[in-house]
Amino acid sequence: MPPAGFASSAKLPSERYLQFAEREEIALRRAQGFGVREIARQLDRAASTISRELRRNAATRGGGLEYRATTAQWHADRSARRPKPAKLVVNPVLRDYVQERLAGAVVAPDGVAIPGPAVTWKARRHGRRQDRRWAKAWSPEQIARRLRLDFPEDPTMRISHEAIYQALFIQGRGALRRELTACLRTGRT
Secondary structure (H helix, E strand, O other), X not given: OOOHHHOOOOOOOOOOOOOHHHHHHHHHHHHOOOOHHHHHHXXXXXXXXXXXXXHHOOEOOOOOOEOOHHHHHHHXXXXXXXOOOOHHHHOHHHXXXXXXXXXXOEEOOOOOEEOOOOOOOOOOOOOOHHHOHHHOOOOHHHHHHHHHHHOOXXXXXXXXXXXXXXXXXXXXXXXXXXHHHHHOOOOOO
C-alpha cells in the first residue's frame, strides 16, 4: 500500500513548504560543500528557509548534525500532524468557565448569581428581548478578555475568541455543547 502522501486522493502540499525533492537537493548540495546562501539561490528559496531546514530537521542520531532528506521529511511530517487537540478539550476547567458564560448562567462560589454583561438591543429579531437566551449570555470576545482579569496568574486559562467560535461551529473541534450556539448575539445556529 502506498504512503498517504502518494495516494491518488492525497492533497498536494503547498509551495510554501519544502518538498521531498527539494530536501534531496539540499542534502546533495550540502554534501558537496555548498553554503546555505548558494543552496538557497539554486533552489530559488530564502536563505533563512534553508538554514531553518538544516537546523530543525537534521539527523541527530549519530551525534552530529548531518542532513538527510528522508530523516528531514520524517521530522517535517511529524511536526505538521493534524488535528492537534483543542484547548477546550484538554482543559475542563476552562471549558466549564466558557460554557457557563456562553449560557449566561454564571454563579459565584458562594452561590450568588453573577449578572452577565449589558447587551444592547439591535432590533433585528422579533419578540421580546428578555425572552431571548442570548440577552444574558456573554460573547466569546467578552469571555476571552475576562479570563485575564479572573485568572491573572494562570496562563493555562487563556483562549482566543476565535477558538471559542471554532469549538462551537467546527465539528472536529466541538468541545462545547452545540446548543450554546443559540446563546450567541446574532441568534444564528
